[in-house]
Amino acid sequence: MRKLLLSSVLIFVGPALLWPQAKLSTHWEELTAADFRSAIQKSQGTCLLPFGILEKHGPHLPLGTDLLDVRYATLQAADQEYAVVFPDYYFGQIFEAKHEPGTIAYSTHVQRELLQETTDEMARNGCKKVLIVNGHGGNEYLLPFFAQTQMEGPHDYVVYVLGSVETPPGGPAKKTKIDMHAGESETSKMLISRPDLVHMDRAATESGADLARQKLTESVYTGIWWYARFPNHYSGEGAAATNELGQFEMNGWIDGIVKAIRAVKADDQSLKLQNEFHEKSKHPLDTRP
Numbered sequence: 001m002r003k004l005l006l007s008s009v010l011i012f013v014g015p016a017l018l019w020p021q022a023k024l025s026t027h028w029e030e031l032t033a034a035d036f037r038s039a040i041q042k043s044q045g046t047c048l049l050p051f052g053i054l055e056k057h058g059p060h061l062p063l064g065t066d067l068l069d070v071r072y073a074t075l076q077a078a079d080q081e082y083a084v085v086f087p088d089y090y091f092g093q094i095f096e097a098k099h100e101p102g103t104i105a106y107s108t109h110v111q112r113e114l115l116q117e118t119t120d121e122m123a124r125n126g127c128k129k130v131l132i133v134n135g136h137g138g139n140e141y142l143l144p145f146f147a148q149t150q151m152e153g154p155h156d157y158v159v160y161v162l163g164s165v166e167t168p169p170g171g172p173a174k175k176t177k178i179d180m181h182a183g184e185s186e187t188s189k190m191l192i193s194r195p196d197l198v199h200m201d202r203a204a205t206e207s208g209a210d211l212a213r214q215k216l217t218e219s220v221y222t223g224i225w226w227y228a229r230f231p232n233h234y235s236g237e238g239a240a241a242t243n244e245l246g247q248f249e250m251n252g253w254i255d256g257i258v259k260a261i262r263a264v265k266a267d268d269q270s271l272k273l274q275n276e277f278h279e280k281s282k283h284p285l286d287t288r289p
């Protein structure tokens with residue numbers, strides 16, 4: 001009886017059952033041209049640009065740690081709230097690690113121009129809302145600056161920047177105080193995204209202590225501050241990492257990205273205001289309060 005039913009279902013449904021339509025991928029590079037059109041519709045023109053870097057991560061983590069982690073979190077978030085995710089992007093600000101092997105530090109104008117052309121090209125393909133998800137601390141000034149430069153002239157799309165997402169309260173207590181790069185938190189997150197690339201046995205072979213070699217007041221900034229404090233490009237103790245902390249922090253990050261995607265999708269003001277602003281900026285003397 002079962003066999004009979006199944007065969008009649010097969011005849012009735014035909015090829016649709018034999019070749020079920022695959023779920024739309026969130027990965028830009030995995031979509032066909034026709035599926036890309038459907039993906040842009042499904043995402044309501046919302047596209048994500050996870051932004052990593054190639055730089056040393058202590059003695060125990062891979063050069064692509066920031067890229068691998070930000071892509072892991074972003075792709076998980078896009079599975080919960082559909083959006084098209086741009087391929088690997090790691091062309092950011094990392095001059096402070098040029099003295100370490102494996103760092104790729106593009107010049108300033110290339111960073112800006114490539115990012116502008118990338119978002120322009122995304123928008124030309126229907127991504128009218130581009131959410132840059134930052135995974136690298138060295139981009140924390142570059143990205144707000146990039147967003148600000150979008151005001152220089154009109155665009156038919158909006159650039160949104162999601163900086164570091166604060167870990168929600170609760171969760172496993174942290175064991176270390178200094179934890180800025182390849183330390184307890186970052187190593188814990190890699191234990192979730194790519195545990196096979198974490199060399200825990202090497203985590204204590206270099207020091208990630210703060211050498212505090214500059215004597216300045218807090219409000220004075222210099223580019224050499226990081227090297228002054230952490231010349232090994234390592235800040236903290238990777239050996240303190242745990243799976244539990246990694247899962248908690250990764251979940252908090254993913255939730256933060258999901259919230260950001262939803263907020264960006266719901267935003268019907270930014271493009272309207274951008275257009276209004278640029279229209280007024282053509283004839284400022286006519287602008288009245």
Ligand SMILES: [Zn+2]
Binds near residue numbers: 065066136181186
């Ligand atoms: Zn990192």
